[in-house]
Amino acid sequence: MAHAATHDHHDDHHGAPKNFFVRWCMSTNHKDIGTLYLVFSLLMFFIGGSFAMVIRAELFKPGLQLVQPYFFNEMTTMHALVMIFGAVMPAFVGLGNWMIPLMIGAPDMALPRMNNLSFWILPFAFALLLSTLFLPGGGPAGGWTMYPPLSLQGDSVAYVVFAVHLMGISSIMGAINIIATILNMRAPGMDLLKMPVFVWSWLITAFLLIAVMPVLAGAVTMLLTDAYFGTSFFNAAGGGDPVLFQHIFWFFGHPEVYIMILPAFGLVSEIIPTFARKPIFGYKAMVYAIASIAFLSFIVWAHHMFAVGLPLGGEIFFMYATMLIAVPTGVKVFNWVSTMWGGSMTFETPMLFAVAFVILFTIGGFSGLMLALAPADFQYHDSYFVVAHFHYVLVTGAIFAIIGGTYYWLPKWTGHMYSEFWGKVHFWNSVIWVNVLFFPQHFLGLAGMPRRIPDYNVAFANFNMISSIGGFLFGAAQLIFLGVIVHAVWFSKKKAADRVWEGAKGLEWTVPSPAPYHTFELPPVIHDDELAHGHVED
Amino acid sequence: MTSGGIKRAVTALATIAFALFGGVVQANPEPGQLNMPRGVTTYSHVPYFLNNVALGVCVVIGILVFGAMFIAMFRFRKSRGAVAEKWSHNTTLEIVWTTIPVIILIVLAYLATGGLKTFADTTGSQMTVKVTGYQWKWRYDYVDYQGKAIDKVGFMSKLDRESDETRQLKSGLDPSAVKVDGYNTYLINVDEPLVVPINTKIRFVITAGDVIHSWWVPALGWKMDAIPGIVNAAWTNINEPGVYRGQCAELCGQDHGFMPIVVKAVPKAEFEQWLASKQQQSAPPAPAAASTAAAPATAQVAPAPAPKG
Numbered sequence: 001m002a003h004a005a006t007h008d009h010h011d012d013h014h015g016a017p018k019n020f021f022v023r024w025c026m027s028t029n030h031k032d033i034g035t036l037y038l039v040f041s042l043l044m045f046f047i048g049g050s051f052a053m054v055i056r057a058e059l060f061k062p063g064l065q066l067v068q069p070y071f072f073n074e075m076t077t078m079h080a081l082v083m084i085f086g087a088v089m090p091a092f093v094g095l096g097n098w099m100i101p102l103m104i105g106a107p108d109m110a111l112p113r114m115n116n117l118s119f120w121i122l123p124f125a126f127a128l129l130l131s132t133l134f135l136p137g138g139g140p141a142g143g144w145t146m147y148p149p150l151s152l153q154g155d156s157v158a159y160v161v162f163a164v165h166l167m168g169i170s171s172i173m174g175a176i177n178i179i180a181t182i183l184n185m186r187a188p189g190m191d192l193l194k195m196p197v198f199v200w201s202w203l204i205t206a207f208l209l210i211a212v213m214p215v216l217a218g219a220v221t222m223l224l225t226d227a228y229f230g231t232s233f234f235n236a237a238g239g240g241d242p243v244l245f246q247h248i249f250w251f252f253g254h255p256e257v258y259i260m261i262l263p264a265f266g267l268v269s270e271i272i273p274t275f276a277r278k279p280i281f282g283y284k285a286m287v288y289a290i291a292s293i294a295f296l297s298f299i300v301w302a303h304h305m306f307a308v309g310l311p312l313g314g315e316i317f318f319m320y321a322t323m324l325i326a327v328p329t330g331v332k333v334f335n336w337v338s339t340m341w342g343g344s345m346t347f348e349t350p351m352l353f354a355v356a357f358v359i360l361f362t363i364g365g366f367s368g369l370m371l372a373l374a375p376a377d378f379q380y381h382d383s384y385f386v387v388a389h390f391h392y393v394l395v396t397g398a399i400f401a402i403i404g405g406t407y408y409w410l411p412k413w414t415g416h417m418y419s420e421f422w423g424k425v426h427f428w429n430s431v432i433w434v435n436v437l438f439f440p441q442h443f444l445g446l447a448g449m450p451r452r453i454p455d456y457n458v459a460f461a462n463f464n465m466i467s468s469i470g471g472f473l474f475g476a477a478q479l480i481f482l483g484v485i486v487h488a489v490w491f492s493k494k495k496a497a498d499r500v501w502e503g504a505k506g507l508e509w510t511v512p513s514p515a516p517y518h519t520f521e522l523p524p525v526i527h528d529d530e531l532a533h534g535h536v537e538d
Numbered sequence: 539m540t541s542g543g544i545k546r547a548v549t550a551l552a553t554i555a556f557a558l559f560g561g562v563v564q565a566n567p568e569p570g571q572l573n574m575p576r577g578v579t580t581y582s583h584v585p586y587f588l589n590n591v592a593l594g595v596c597v598v599i600g601i602l603v604f605g606a607m608f609i610a611m612f613r614f615r616k617s618r619g620a621v622a623e624k625w626s627h628n629t630t631l632e633i634v635w636t637t638i639p640v641i642i643l644i645v646l647a648y649l650a651t652g653g654l655k656t657f658a659d660t661t662g663s664q665m666t667v668k669v670t671g672y673q674w675k676w677r678y679d680y681v682d683y684q685g686k687a688i689d690k691v692g693f694m695s696k697l698d699r700e701s702d703e704t705r706q707l708k709s710g711l712d713p714s715a716v717k718v719d720g721y722n723t724y725l726i727n728v729d730e731p732l733v734v735p736i737n738t739k740i741r742f743v744i745t746a747g748d749v750i751h752s753w754w755v756p757a758l759g760w761k762m763d764a765i766p767g768i769v770n771a772a773w774t775n776i777n778e779p780g781v782y783r784g785q786c787a788e789l790c791g792q793d794h795g796f797m798p799i800v801v802k803a804v805p806k807a808e809f810e811q812w813l814a815s816k817q818q819q820s821a822p823p824a825p826a827a828a829s830t831a832a833a834p835a836t837a838q839v840a841p842a843p844a845p846k847g
Contacts, residue, residue, distance in 0.1 A: 062713035062714070062724060063704065063705065063709070063711070063712075063713045064705060064706065064707040064708070064709075065707075065708065067707075068707055068792070069792040069793060069794075069795065069796075070791075070792040073789070073791075073792060073794070141791075141792070142789065142791075143789045147750055147788075147789075149748065149749045149750070149766060150749040150750065150789065150790060150791060153749070153791065236765075236766045236767020236768070237766075237767070240767075241767065241768070242750060242765055242766060242767065242768070243765060243768065276614070276622065277616070277622040278622040278623060278624075278626070279624070279626040280626065281626055281627060281628075282626070282627050282632060283626065283627075285627075285632060307752060307760075307761050307762060307763050307787075308763045308765065308770075309744075309762060309763060309765070309768065309770035309771075312654060312655065312658040315654055315658075316651060316654060319647070319650060319651075319654070320647055323643045323646065323647055324643070326639055326643060327636060327639050327640060327643070330635065330636075330639045331632070331635065331636060333603060334603070334632075334635045337603060337606050337607045337610065338628070338631070339626075340607065340610040340611065340614065341606070341610045341614065342610075342614060342622070342623035342625070343610070343614045343620070343622050343623070344614060344615075344616045344620045344621055344622040345610075345611060345614050345615050345616060345620070346615070346616045346617070347611075347615075355607075355611070358607065359604055359607070362600065362603065362604075363600070366596035366599075366600060367596075369592060369595075369596065369646075370589065370592040370593065370596065373588050373589075373592055373646060373649075373650040374650060374653075374654050375584050375585045375588055375650055375653035375654055375657060375760075376585045376588040376589045376592065376650070378585060378657070378759065378760035378761055378762075379574055379585045379589070379756060379759065379760065379761070381752075381761060381787065382752060382754075382761070382787040382788055383787065443571065443572045443573075446571070446572065446573050446574045446589075447567045447568070447571035447572075447573075447574075447575075447756075448566075448567045448575070448754075448756040448784065448785070449567070450754065450785050450786065450787045450794075450795070451789075452789045452794060452795075453785070453794060453795030454795050455705055455713075455725060455795050455796075456725060456795070457567060457713075457722060457723075457724050457725050457726050458569070458713055458714045458716075458722040458724050459566075459567035459568055459569045459571065459722060460567065461569065462569055462570055463570075503622075
């Protein structure tokens, strides 16, 4: 093919552009943009993690040793914002970008230019957010939930609001792209109910994103106008209501937590059947469970607000609705276990992370059920019990699934096998230290330690020190992850097969490893037995 | 509450959880404490009981699910020659494991609803205390007692001086040296505690003057947000005299970790005496509640009663 023709013929059958800037900054290729998202997410994971190290170092023993309380609050706030919007969400978008077209037999995302834009907004959003730490007024210190009136006392309101707007625009564009891709670009024969569970989970997540990101944008815009334009949406002195913000925020915030866990469900539902060499148990039930959880996520928001003084009827409604979520979530856990039952299992690193996910996410689910009981929540609320709960679902839940997914597809992305030995070293260090880190926090919360405090009574000293030690070692263990990735990308000599894992099914394993720059330019002919769910009857 | 039958059925579970975590009745945090305190009020057993029941249910389900999973992981290993089976659904099983959780949830919901109703009922109170959160101290105003309005009894309650000096960055002071009667009170002691009578239904009306705070004493069994522009109500009825400690539970700025709450519950007679003496010294009028700047002026003339351990 003539070189001169490339501009008219898209990138044609050539590989990636040679020019670094052209390849990475102007890319419209779903694989390159997926890689950008994943690299960005890893960077944010380490930045957010370093904030967590500051928090755990200050909490190592009673008394203030390292930082002033205000800076501590900046760290807790930034840790959450960076991890949620910078690490977890972009990681899922990156995995979706890379894998959804490969899994449904599409040549690329439906809207490639928008795909480029939705990624390249993010570095600016986070540069803006992180820059506040170096400004005279300091970064946001009112918690990631940005409750007014406290959040309005900071000097960085405008920066944070604008950064959140950018992240929201990026997420909405990403979500539109994923919906458009899944609904329009599936290869012939890839019926909706033959799609991999990961694709299903992303389809549902994308609808959640479109539904709630504008709500968050609205909430923070009202903060902005309250701060700078004299409105009183949340200012009681001007006839507003501080609780209104919490309702709006959590109407976004609860679906948001499912945005961070549903794709993780999808990932685990890919990994477990592969290494159990057995089809997933109850495929349709898995899909319906994700859909029910997504629906329920819209009617449970006030369980974050049991202590704001809701009327009795409100407490009861939100308590019952929240408890209902345990049913579809339970179905998912039971189905993963049943998938393993009667299989022929091997335990490579992705499977280890998936198994740890099922156990530890379920522990997070158990504490979630306890938190749903409103009278008990009057004790748990805003204590370290809550901190333990959401770190179990987000770290050993979402992040373990992301790491598992990374190991699972890394050979497909790079064409090389990662080091199984170091992968396992990474796994065992992660799974042990993460429990040392977060399990004692349950006890701290039950004993009465509030969250978001830089210093504490001596009675809380033992468990805080254990937790901090776990935190440092868990943080250090993630450097192994970085090492394994660097090795697999640049140094590994071991070539990956096309079908990397013996039990792997699905279209992504029919393309070469590494996946060529362009795949499925002609729709693949789909044989149902090649798909993980080609013959689903139930 | 009328949940007798079901309550007895789940008490067995609760007992297991209880046994696991030791039955010592604790009011204030102790080193190595593993479970929620039982509390000291007519209501505080409700969250404690629910917590133990829910924990027991979770432990049992956890043992079953994780047990099945570990059996699967050992039995169905490729290295042991396991051959993958082909089945991928079992309708009976799926119905069973959807129905059983629903039944468990109904039981839990029933118990929790009873507790919620009890807590929501603030009627019939014999005393009212207004709690106002400020950055970073609490104000307590005694509104009425036994049907009679109380005039001008109110004061600010903030972190005690010893904790405050110790908690400064690199103070070089040892937090474990901050003690009252042998109990470490670092960051959970105040200059002047809220004094209340026991065996009295006390209604708290809770609000805030600047940002949102949350009034939490674990021994009372609840917390309630203090929100500017909103007055929340809660109640307690303390059974045993004692000093009960808590902390602000809603991020409220840089000194959020340094605005503790101390409730000193005393017998009625002692309380009445205390109240009378307070009313006598009410010469410096309580400042308007909205003004945080007025805080220093409220340091009452009377020496603060030393909190008993």
